[in-house]
Amino acid sequence: MSIIQLKHLRKSYDSNLVLKDINLDIEAGQIVGYIGPNGAGKSTTIKILCGIISEFEGSATVMDIDVRTNPLAVKQIIGYIPEQAALYEVLTPTEYLRFSGKLYNMNDQAIATKTTELLRLFDLHDKAHTRMTNFSKGMKQKVLLISGLIHNPSIIFLDEPLSGLDANAVILVKEILSQLKAAGKTIFYSSHIMDVVEKISDRIIIIDKGEVKADGSFNELQSNAHLGSLENIFTALTGNSNQQQNTANEFINVLKS
Numbered sequence: 584m585s586i587i588q589l590k591h592l593r594k595s596y597d598s599n600l601v602l603k604d605i606n607l608d609i610e611a612g613q614i615v616g617y618i619g620p621n622g623a624g625k626s627t628t629i630k631i632l633c634g635i636i637s638e639f640e641g642s643a644t645v646m647d648i649d650v651r652t653n654p655l656a657v658k659q660i661i662g663y664i665p666e667q668a669a670l671y672e673v674l675t676p677t678e679y680l681r682f683s684g685k686l687y688n689m690n691d692q693a694i695a696t697k698t699t700e701l702l703r704l705f706d707l708h709d710k711a712h713t714r715m716t717n718f719s720k721g722m723k724q725k726v727l728l729i730s731g732l733i734h735n736p737s738i739i740f741l742d743e744p745l746s747g748l749d750a751n752a753v754i755l756v757k758e759i760l761s762q763l764k765a766a767g768k769t770i771f772y773s774s775h776i777m778d779v780v781e782k783i784s785d786r787i788i789i790i791d792k793g794e795v796k797a798d799g800s801f802n803e804l805q806s807n808a809h810l811g812s813l814e815n816i817f818t819a820l821t822g823n824s825n826q827q828q829n830t831a832n833e834f835i836n837v838l839k840s
């Protein structure tokens with residue numbers, strides 16, 4: 584069953600066309616890695632699917648709900664972990680998670696119990712009542728992850744969920760995503776960490792300049808491209824490794840000049 588659908592999606596910011604006719608059908612119960620260079624249009628796609636951006640052409644549905652006309656209904660059934668650690672830093676994690684839980688109509692007891700347990704599992708229990716103003720990027724990212732998952736949604740959108748996390752936390756989040764998938768959740772996420780995308784995704788979609796360049800399982804992409812790692816496939820489709828070497832040389836030459 585198709586649970587996320589994009590048909591002829593186009594999006595412009597003023598005269599800048601950043602998504603050019605994206606068509607996607609995502610099956611329930613899959614982990615989908617949505618990757619592309621900086622500025623390719625990943626966050627814009629995710630924000631449209633989460634009902635945050637309403638001005639676009641074409642159609643976008645999540646569980647058959649039209650995200651343009653019914654964004655609130657979509658927000659109620661999904662989990663969204665945004666790109667930057669954009670949270671209310673003046674709050675403590677406990678206050679912030681209570682705020683998030685309330686938005687999802689969770690009861691006080693459930694919010695309190697889950698907050699304590701989930702902060703403990705992310706090694707943040709001793710910071711539960713500390714304002715987040717001086718939290719590191721990774722600490723804020725952990726709070727955002729809990730906030731997007733606390734209501735146990737069946738569809739989860741994550742925009743660079745591993746950003747700022749240390750190696751141990753990356754392993755933990757990878758495992759959490761795999762177990763959420765095993766529990767039947769649908770996960771659509773963007774990331775720049777190719778080896779993680781390669782390992783955990785059932786399906787990988789590569790976009791560049793607002794267009795889909797490749798779409799399939801890692802094995803399918805690999806057998807089409809004959810290039811070994813996902814990093815090599817990514818570079819071949821969206822850049823040019825020789826060109827990057829030249830750019831690096833030029834960069835160093837400018838530094839030396």
Ligand SMILES: Nc1ncnc2c1ncn2[C@@H]1O[C@H](COP(=O)(O)OP(=O)(O)OP(=O)(O)O)[C@@H](O)[C@H]1O
Pocket residue numbers: 596601619620621622623624625626627628
């Ligand atoms: N609010 C905005 N107003 C104008 N242009 C925007 C806005 N948001 C994004 N853009 C532009 O849209 C394009 C796609 O941006 P987007 O953030 O979707 O890319 P991305 O693939 O998520 O990039 P990154 O990997 O760097 O996070 C970029 O050219 C960006 O400058």
